[in-house]
Amino acid sequence: KAGVTQTPRYLIKTRGQQVTLSCSPISGHRSVSWYQQTPGQGLQFLFEYFSETQRNKGNFPGRFSGRQFSNSRSEMNVSTLELGDSALYLCASSPDRGGTGELFFGEGSRLTVL
Amino acid sequence: QKEVEQNSGPLSVPEGAIASLNCTYSDRVSQSFFWYRQYSGKSPELIMSIYSNGDKEDGRFTAQLNKASQYVSLLIRDSQPSDSATYLCAVIPDSWGKLQFGAGTQVVVTP
Numbered sequence: 001k002a003g004v005t006q007t008p009r010y011l012i013k014t015r016g017q018q019v020t021l022s023c024s025p026i027s028g029h030r031s032v033s034w035y036q037q038t039p040g041q042g043l044q045f046l047f048e049y050f051s052e053t054q055r056n057k058g059n060f061p062g063r064f065s066g067r068q069f070s071n072s073r074s075e076m077n078v079s080t081l082e083l084g085d086s087a088l089y090l091c092a093s094s095p096d097r098g099g100t101g102e103l104f105f106g107e108g109s110r111l112t113v114l
Numbered sequence: 115q116k117e118v119e120q121n122s123g124p125l126s127v128p129e130g131a132i133a134s135l136n137c138t139y140s141d142r143v144s145q146s147f148f149w150y151r152q153y154s155g156k157s158p159e160l161i162m163s164i165y166s167n168g169d170k171e172d173g174r175f176t177a178q179l180n181k182a183s184q185y186v187s188l189l190i191r192d193s194q195p196s197d198s199a200t201y202l203c204a205v206i207p208d209s210w211g212k213l214q215f216g217a218g219t220q221v222v223v224t225p
Contacts (some may be wrong), residue, residue: 034211043202043215046190068143087188090157101148101213105157 002027004093012112021109025072030081031055032074032104035089036067043069046089049074063082078111086113118205119144120216127223130176133190140184145179145197146206147179147186152218153199158183193223 005024013019020081023034035047043095045058066076078085088110092103117140127133139147146165152157164170164177164186176189186205190197203216 034216042217045212045214048212058212064157102160102163102202103158103213109158110223 004104006091006106006109008021010110013081014114015081017081018074021089023074023091023106026104027048029093029095030072031094031096032068033092034076035090037068037090081113083113086111117214118203119201120214120219122217123220124222125219127193129223129225132195133193135188135201137186137216139205141207142168144205144207148204149177150204151199152202158202159177183205184186195223195225198223
């Protein structure tokens with residue numbers, strides 16, 4: 001069974017640009033969560049989607065947004081990039097509706113903002 | 115106060131010894147607790163989940179939960195160099211809440 005696939009794996013952007021990251025969950029998994037990981041803050045929850053609906057949202061500014069498609073694939077977008085947005089963005093999928101901590105993580109998209 | 119707290123380490127453990135990792139959480143109504151392992155440059159992977167007070171064993175790993183003390187721990191018996199990683203404690207504060215991670219404890223197993 002294929003794991004969680006994230007694209008692109010690495011990207012470099014400049015301040016003010018926007019970026020879109022993609023996540024394909026494990027087949028059959030309907031819940032997708034996004035996390036930001038930085039050395040200083042650790043893993044910070046961004047949002048969770050289930051059946052195309054955002055179920056939970058973390059404490060990030062509105063520049064961070066996401067969506068989920070009918071095939072459970074998800075995208076997240078960061079607009080007006082700031083230097084502090086440099087991080088590893090992790091997507092995780094789960095077969096359950098929500099409120100589960102048993103997540104399967106992708107390898108992440110490493111974003112560098114210059 | 116952070117919702118999930120762990121000692122950052124590094125925790126240095128001789129090969130073959132027991133590694134003991136601790137985690138405390140602030141939300142008394144938390145019901146679900148997890149340990150993830152993250153190797154350097156890799157993504158986190160789930161190694162243990164525990165929902166009831168007491169011990170839960172899985173191979174060389176034992177998770178311990180004490181809800182009254184708001185404390186969860188992970189023991190790694192017969193530690194191996196391959197256990198060298200960062201161990202993340204994670205908690206769900208309520209039934210439909212988001213998974214909250216601690217900062218992680220780095221474990222270094224020395225031969």
